[in-house]
Amino acid sequence: MSKAAEIDIVSVSKVYGSTTAVHSISLKIPSGSYCCFLGPSGCGKTSTLRMIAGHESISSGDIRLGNVVVTDFPPAKRGTAMMFQSYALFPHLDLIDNVAFSLKMKGIDREERRAKALDMLKLMQMEAYANRRPAHLSGGQQQRVALARALITDPEALLLDEPLSALDPFLKIRMRAELKKLQKSLGITFVHVTHSQEEAMALADMIVIMNDGRIEQAAHPREVFERPATAFVARFMGDHNVLTGRVIDSGKGKVTLEVAEGQTFTVAGPAHEPGAPIDIGVRTDRVRLATPSETTLGFNGVVSNVEYRGASVKITVIGAGSDDFTVITTDADFFEKPVAVGDAVPLSWGLEDAVLLGRLAA
Amino acid sequence: MTAIITEDHTQIEAAGMPGLIARIGRTAATLASYLQAGPLTLILGFFFLLPILMIAVVSFWDYDFAGLYPDFLTMNYTDTLGSWVTWKTYLNTLKYTVMVWGLTLLIGFWVAYFLAFHIRTTTMQMVLFLVCTVPFLTSNIIRMISWIPVLGRNGLVNTTLIEMGIIPSPIEWLLYSDFAVVLAMVHLNTLFMVTPIFNTLMRIDRSLIEAARDAGANGWQILWNVIIPLAKPGIAIGTIFVVTLVMADFSTVQVMSGGQSASVALMMKNQMSLLQYPAAAANAVVLLIVVLSMVSAILRVVDIRKEL
Numbered sequence: 045m046s047k048a049a050e051i052d053i054v055s056v057s058k059v060y061g062s063t064t065a066v067h068s069i070s071l072k073i074p075s076g077s078y079c080c081f082l083g084p085s086g087c088g089k090t091s092t093l094r095m096i097a098g099h100e101s102i103s104s105g106d107i108r109l110g111n112v113v114v115t116d117f118p119p120a121k122r123g124t125a126m127m128f129q130s131y132a133l134f135p136h137l138d139l140i141d142n143v144a145f146s147l148k149m150k151g152i153d154r155e156e157r158r159a160k161a162l163d164m165l166k167l168m169q170m171e172a173y174a175n176r177r178p179a180h181l182s183g184g185q186q187q188r189v190a191l192a193r194a195l196i197t198d199p200e201a202l203l204l205d206e207p208l209s210a211l212d213p214f215l216k217i218r219m220r221a222e223l224k225k226l227q228k229s230l231g232i233t234f235v236h237v238t239h240s241q242e243e244a245m246a247l248a249d250m251i252v253i254m255n256d257g258r259i260e261q262a263a264h265p266r267e268v269f270e271r272p273a274t275a276f277v278a279r280f281m282g283d284h285n286v287l288t289g290r291v292i293d294s295g296k297g298k299v300t301l302e303v304a305e306g307q308t309f310t311v312a313g314p315a316h317e318p319g320a321p322i323d324i325g326v327r328t329d330r331v332r333l334a335t336p337s338e339t340t341l342g343f344n345g346v347v348s349n350v351e352y353r354g355a356s357v358k359i360t361v362i363g364a365g366s367d368d369f370t371v372i373t374t375d376a377d378f379f380e381k382p383v384a385v386g387d388a389v390p391l392s393w394g395l396e397d398a399v400l401l402g403r404l405a406a
Numbered sequence: 407m408t409a410i411i412t413e414d415h416t417q418i419e420a421a422g423m424p425g426l427i428a429r430i431g432r433t434a435a436t437l438a439s440y441l442q443a444g445p446l447t448l449i450l451g452f453f454f455l456l457p458i459l460m461i462a463v464v465s466f467w468d469y470d471f472a473g474l475y476p477d478f479l480t481m482n483y484t485d486t487l488g489s490w491v492t493w494k495t496y497l498n499t500l501k502y503t504v505m506v507w508g509l510t511l512l513i514g515f516w517v518a519y520f521l522a523f524h525i526r527t528t529t530m531q532m533v534l535f536l537v538c539t540v541p542f543l544t545s546n547i548i549r550m551i552s553w554i555p556v557l558g559r560n561g562l563v564n565t566t567l568i569e570m571g572i573i574p575s576p577i578e579w580l581l582y583s584d585f586a587v588v589l590a591m592v593h594l595n596t597l598f599m600v601t602p603i604f605n606t607l608m609r610i611d612r613s614l615i616e617a618a619r620d621a622g623a624n625g626w627q628i629l630w631n632v633i634i635p636l637a638k639p640g641i642a643i644g645t646i647f648v649v650t651l652v653m654a655d656f657s658t659v660q661v662m663s664g665g666q667s668a669s670v671a672l673m674m675k676n677q678m679s680l681l682q683y684p685a686a687a688a689n690a691v692v693l694l695i696v697v698l699s700m701v702s703a704i705l706r707v708v709d710i711r712k713e714l
Binding site for chain 2: 097099118119120121125126128129130132133134135136137145146148149150193194197
């Protein structure tokens, strides 16, 4: 199980009748990486995964796995294996026969395939349940069996469709760690579809954020967190406040914009034409409740909500054209100088805490 | 203040005789559940248990051409089981049952499979399913008799074949033969196979089929390894319907065989028309035991509980 394949998606589209689920996306997933497709429901992430798996036909474009173009291959010929959202274990077969299913389809004789399946169950520490039916297992155990069944085909890439969504929160975190460990030890490419930012951040070497059938950003989690590419990414990941306005001045590596309510803000970035629409993102955890050193690095707003979260406090502020400008402060800072709903507060941040957000060419 | 006192007062009173109130409550609850179970018990008792009990009792009675005489004789059973006619008739009935079961299963499964997996919209599935039930808007007898002008010596099939010059003279075995009996029975009973199988097929999680395909299974392998095993409860329920219906059939056999073939139920009908009620009753008890053991054998092989 050492081989791992690079997955190359070349201007792939998926059209269902008159609606386009995936708009000509291109992406290279490096071999042996853990890639998470992230996005709201209906963004095309599952369709993309199913096209890689071969369970959905590709309307146009090509998918390459390693050196082979697999666009027209049936699922089993692609060297991929899929783990389904509800695990799709065969209810009428015991665990050994579930895991051995693909070997049976290949015509491998009974003793050999059962021995191999048992080895796979041992790898997943499920051998004690080998003769049970899936209905008698917990969610986490079912997931391990589903993994064993997918991995017995010795795939180059494992495709996981929301694998953790059926588990309770506590188990979710444990199985997440198991998935990461498994991927590291097998060294094969994992492609994982999820709608949870936290899950993607925790697992991925590469996060692909999709919206409305297009890729908004595909990068390492750190890059996605620190430099969200678009306003959508910044909003979806939830760690940045997005302010929208028009450029009034730019030059010397800085851009100044004016929001609809009249405040002006400065952000580092290349020169823009005056009047161009522009979005900036401001890190929620870097905003301070203090008078800004420069007027373009802060504004005055009104507190609309305060949420205590233990180690941190989330303060929501209305102002500068945003009605949910979020400030995350430490509990120590908050209780030193508490604010209440309805208070007018000054907000400030440093130049390095704001990023210029791009826009997708439509 | 007054209100609070009154409330306390009632509470004390209630606490003063808790035993009695609890007892009345319990009795009422018990009575209510008996009352709820009552109507069904009465209906089943009068219209199901009592008649079967009467058949069992009458099967031990004595009779002659003029009347029935309460007695306890095993003669009716020894007569029935000792006669080669009975054994031949059972064999014939079983032959029909096996043939009709095999054909309805084959046709019923494919119809259900087509409806469940090849029709994409639920609306179309329902429309086509209702089309399957249209023949049931007329009575069994009418549907059976309508085969006669089709299969008869100068019927539709024979005339067409002769006029097309395919056969020189009419085919004799089309009507009043085992072929006609089986054909009519299949026609009458296939829907009882389609419905439960369609029901189980609709409940199969479609991702199981994708998972099988992902594991490299081709269409036949998916059918054999996934769909048929998961359709077993539906097949079992359909089998119970068809087997019990065919085992108890007399009208189809009588009409379609033109009186040349016999079935167990037809034998009973003849005995009754000769006023040999105790003999018919003994026959009925034997048939009941045979059919019940067939059903329990089916239930032993397939677990249908999750379908009920």
